[in-house]
Amino acid sequence: MIPELGHFALALACIIAVVQSVLPVVGAARRDARWMATAVPLALGQLVAIGAAFGALLWAYAVNDTTVANVVANSHSAKPLIYKFSGAWGNHEGSMLLWVLILAMCGAAVAVFGRDLPTALKARVIGVLGWVAIGFLLFIIFTSNPFDRVWPPPADGRGLNPVLQDPGLAMHPPTLYLGYVGYAVTFAFAVAALLEGRVDAAWGRWVRPWALGAWCFLTVGITMGSWWAYYELGWGGYWFWDPVENASLLPWLAGTALLHSAIVVEKRDTLKVWSVLLAILAFAMSLLGTFLVRSGVLNSVHAFASDPTRGVFILALLMVYVAGAFALFAWRAPKLAPTGIFAPISREGALVLNNLLICSIAAVVLAGTLWPLFADILMGAKISVGPPFFNTATAPLAIPLVIAMPIGAMLPWKRADVWGALQRLWWAASAALLIGLLSLAVVGYPVWPALGITLAAWLVVGAAADIADRIALFRRPTQAWRRALGLPRAAWGAAIAHGAVGISIAGIAGMGVATDTLVQLNAGQSTRLAGYEWRMDGVSDVTGPNYRSRRATVTVLRDGAVVTVLHPERRTFIVDNQTTTEAAIHTNAMRDLYAVLGEERDGAAVLRLHHNPFAPWIWFGGLAMALGGMLSLSDRRLRVAAPAPKAATVPA
Amino acid sequence: MSDAPAPRSRRWMLYTPLALAGAAGAGFWVMLRGLQTGDYDPRGVPSALIGRGVPEFSLPAVEGSDRPALSAADLRGPLPRPVLVNFWASWCVPCIVEHPQLMALSREGVPVLGINYKDKPEDALAFLARRGDPYTRLGRDEPGRVAIDWGLYGVPETYLIDRQGIIRWRYAGPVTPEVVAQDLRPLLRRYA
Numbered sequence: 001m002i003p004e005l006g007h008f009a010l011a012l013a014c015i016i017a018v019v020q021s022v023l024p025v026v027g028a029a030r031r032d033a034r035w036m037a038t039a040v041p042l043a044l045g046q047l048v049a050i051g052a053a054f055g056a057l058l059w060a061y062a063v064n065d066t067t068v069a070n071v072v073a074n075s076h077s078a079k080p081l082i083y084k085f086s087g088a089w090g091n092h093e094g095s096m097l098l099w100v101l102i103l104a105m106c107g108a109a110v111a112v113f114g115r116d117l118p119t120a121l122k123a124r125v126i127g128v129l130g131w132v133a134i135g136f137l138l139f140i141i142f143t144s145n146p147f148d149r150v151w152p153p154p155a156d157g158r159g160l161n162p163v164l165q166d167p168g169l170a171m172h173p174p175t176l177y178l179g180y181v182g183y184a185v186t187f188a189f190a191v192a193a194l195l196e197g198r199v200d201a202a203w204g205r206w207v208r209p210w211a212l213g214a215w216c217f218l219t220v221g222i223t224m225g226s227w228w229a230y231y232e233l234g235w236g237g238y239w240f241w242d243p244v245e246n247a248s249l250l251p252w253l254a255g256t257a258l259l260h261s262a263i264v265v266e267k268r269d270t271l272k273v274w275s276v277l278l279a280i281l282a283f284a285m286s287l288l289g290t291f292l293v294r295s296g297v298l299n300s301v302h303a304f305a306s307d308p309t310r311g312v313f314i315l316a317l318l319m320v321y322v323a324g325a326f327a328l329f330a331w332r333a334p335k336l337a338p339t340g341i342f343a344p345i346s347r348e349g350a351l352v353l354n355n356l357l358i359c360s361i362a363a364v365v366l367a368g369t370l371w372p373l374f375a376d377i378l379m380g381a382k383i384s385v386g387p388p389f390f391n392t393a394t395a396p397l398a399i400p401l402v403i404a405m406p407i408g409a410m411l412p413w414k415r416a417d418v419w420g421a422l423q424r425l426w427w428a429a430s431a432a433l434l435i436g437l438l439s440l441a442v443v444g445y446p447v448w449p450a451l452g453i454t455l456a457a458w459l460v461v462g463a464a465a466d467i468a469d470r471i472a473l474f475r476r477p478t479q480a481w482r483r484a485l486g487l488p489r490a491a492w493g494a495a496i497a498h499g500a501v502g503i504s505i506a507g508i509a510g511m512g513v514a515t516d517t518l519v520q521l522n523a524g525q526s527t528r529l530a531g532y533e534w535r536m537d538g539v540s541d542v543t544g545p546n547y548r549s550r551r552a553t554v555t556v557l558r559d560g561a562v563v564t565v566l567h568p569e570r571r572t573f574i575v576d577n578q579t580t581t582e583a584a585i586h587t588n589a590m591r592d593l594y595a596v597l598g599e600e601r602d603g604a605a606v607l608r609l610h611h612n613p614f615a616p617w618i619w620f621g622g623l624a625m626a627l628g629g630m631l632s633l634s635d636r637r638l639r640v641a642a643p644a645p646k647a648a649t650v651p652a
Numbered sequence: 653m654s655d656a657p658a659p660r661s662r663r664w665m666l667y668t669p670l671a672l673a674g675a676a677g678a679g680f681w682v683m684l685r686g687l688q689t690g691d692y693d694p695r696g697v698p699s700a701l702i703g704r705g706v707p708e709f710s711l712p713a714v715e716g717s718d719r720p721a722l723s724a725a726d727l728r729g730p731l732p733r734p735v736l737v738n739f740w741a742s743w744c745v746p747c748i749v750e751h752p753q754l755m756a757l758s759r760e761g762v763p764v765l766g767i768n769y770k771d772k773p774e775d776a777l778a779f780l781a782r783r784g785d786p787y788t789r790l791g792r793d794e795p796g797r798v799a800i801d802w803g804l805y806g807v808p809e810t811y812l813i814d815r816q817g818i819i820r821w822r823y824a825g826p827v828t829p830e831v832v833a834q835d836l837r838p839l840l841r842r843y844a
Contacts, residue, residue, distance in 0.1 A: 295687075297684065311687070315681060315684060318680075319677045322673050323673045330670050374679055377682050596782070598783065599780075599785075606781040606782055
């Protein structure tokens with residue numbers, strides 16, 4: 001009964017979406033206030049209907065309703081409750097439902113928080129979100145119904161892939177989706193602006209928080225995915241340039257560019273056509289990722305069970321939304337005349353450089369991801385594009401980007417002087433070079449990791465120099481504290497996010513000098529790696545809720561003192577007899593000690609041991625980037641909610 | 653990129669995103685059609701070897717492994733039961749994904765013959781020590797010559813050889829539980 005109600009709620013949501021996509025937009029075109037006013041209740045009704053459908057699916061999972069095909073395929077009564085829930089969105093159908101739920105939440109958020117938004121713009125944005133919702137609801141109802149029944153019901157479910165039974169992975173898809181769907185909102189703003197034929201500073205002020213929020217979630221989502229790959233796949237890698245990983249990186253890159261160009265729209269009233277294009281691109285990249293992962297056109301470890309019918313449907317959606325938006329863009333963009341002009345050497349000039357470099361990186365990643373597919377259909381050639389291509393092609397673009405970041409952040413609007421900015425940054429540059437040379441000469445790092453450390457130091461110290469300059473730390477130290485408190489949060493956010501990129505780069509550089517070894521040890525035997533003594537104390541049996549496990553005890557010592565005790569495990573899941581390895585990781589924030597248990601032979605256990613310097617910084621940096629974004633967002637929200645007189649807006 | 657009020661001569665630039673999206677869409681459409689008709693397969697071209705015996709080869713054993721070496725003679729019929737030939741490498745991520753399925757098949761008694769492709773012996777042994785060794789025989793194709801003769805698309809790649817020594821099935825990509833259930837099990841039954 002409950003699953004039928006869920007199905008019905010989905011159909012209802014689809015009908016609401018149809019109304020939502022027509023009434024407010026027509027109302028905006030006819031300047032009819034009553035028609036435009038329907039946008040808010042329709043967006044809220046949409047959320048209620050989809051929320052009910054999602055609740056029904058969660059209920060079916062919670063009670064392990066084996067008459068629902070989706071539950072049978074992805075759940076099992078012996079699974080802990082949290083993984084029953086995460087199983088609900090860990091599969092194709094459930095994840096699409098989560099997708100539209102988040103879309104409805106975004107629509108409702110625009111409706112509720114957008115009180116100060118011009119009525120026509122708001123009606124159009126909510127209308128466009130309705131168009132997006134219709135397509136995806138039809139997709140779910142016709143090709144991926146999560147409420148399909150099976151009869152007779154099997155005794156129990158077929159379980160969830162044990163590799164996916166993991167807290168990190170339970171949260172990974174929802175955060176990524178919050179990011180992807182957030183770009184649906186900026187897309188809606190872009191299309192609404194094209195319909196209206198107007199982009200102004202207010203538009204930039206409204207798009208930026210959404211771009212920023214989506215970017216924060218996407219950053220956290222990608223960071224969690226990378227962290228999961230690191231500890232769960234069990235061999236210490238953190239990024240594989242897999243097509244599916246690239247699919248999440250592409251909207252992130254487009255979104256990062258949008259984030260920066262929207263500032264220019266807001267502050268300088270220029271770069272409008274470009275920002276609208278980026279807003280469409282960010283969403284196009286999100287949809288492209290969905291298409292690549294779910295249609296079966298590419299070969300990937302992560303790919304969902306693929307189905308060409310679904311592929312055709314998603315392609316149709318992709319074409320309707322993206323090509324439709326681009327056609328509208330080609331037709332209406334000439335109307336978006338800029339009013340501001342700018343000199344190349346200025347903050348807006350630096351942001352244009354940032355956009356050029358980030359978009360070039362995105363183009364390289366896109367080309368590398370799609371080239372094997374197109375080479376196949378165009379020339380029949382079977383090629384694969386791997387990490388060497390991505391590393392060599394993105395590095396020459398990423399290095400100038402990183403070098404320019406602290407300089408750009410120091411430049412004032414309109415007209416600037418690079419020499420002046422460099423003078424204020426000379427000590428940051430010296431510190432970075434010194435740290436780089438030390439790591440090369442004294443620590444003995446190879447060239448690439450040493451370069452990474454140098455760039456990392458440049459970003460971190462450069463961000464600190466930016467803040468020090470803004471609060472006049474050296475010129476008027478006595479007032480620095482007061483000025484620091486008065487500094488807008490957006491300035492803090494930008495500095496933190498830029499510094500955080502440096503932290504991640506340091507972590508990546510550290511992985512360049514990581515060491516590992518593979519040993520076979522009897523109980524009591526030990527080995528040495530990276531200055532630590534690793535002693536195998538024995539292997540024992542452990543029973544978990546739905547698995548049996550072999551668990552090793554490895555004591556790590558340094559100079560005779562115990563540093564930590566690691567417990568790497570090898571788990572066998574009872575239902576499907578799959579085995580996973582659970583890496584044991586000890587971190588002290590400067591390095592990871594990482595142990596994985598392999599097979600056992602004649603009483604001896606095979607262990608793979610890693611020493612990864614700075615490794616945790618990769619993910620810490622990712623989280624700090626998102627934190628910087630959130631901080632900046634909190635500043636925006638205050639200003640957007642209460643638009644201050646022009647004089648009071650602080651340059652960010 | 654620039655926001656100069658677009659003169660007529662530069663209007664066409666605004667159409668480039670549409671043109672690119674249209675071209676990409678057309679390409680994706682061809683791929684999807686190809687997926688259904690079999691003209692396009694991201695997991696590799698259909699093998700020319702289907703329905704034939706295996707190409708002539710002889711590979712040394714992996715140094716340090718107790719598994720015997722593998723040559724074409726081991727795959728000539730009559731065989732007591734159909735066998736799988738699996739190309740793999742320790743550096744290949746999808747090989748980790750398919751490994752539990754190979755272990756399960758080997759536990760059921762399906763002979764799985766391994767060809768270790770472009771790999772270092774110590775890495776290959778470490779991989780097997782860590783994840784289990786499903787192979788009854790294990791040849792080492794470090795230069796990748798034998799892989800060329802088999803028309804290998806990439807690793808992992810798996811072939812089914814029936815009791816008469818004829819190649820019946822080839823799968824490029826990880827042998828996932830779905831592939832085992834939908835493709836491999838019916839074939840194993842048919843050629844048993």
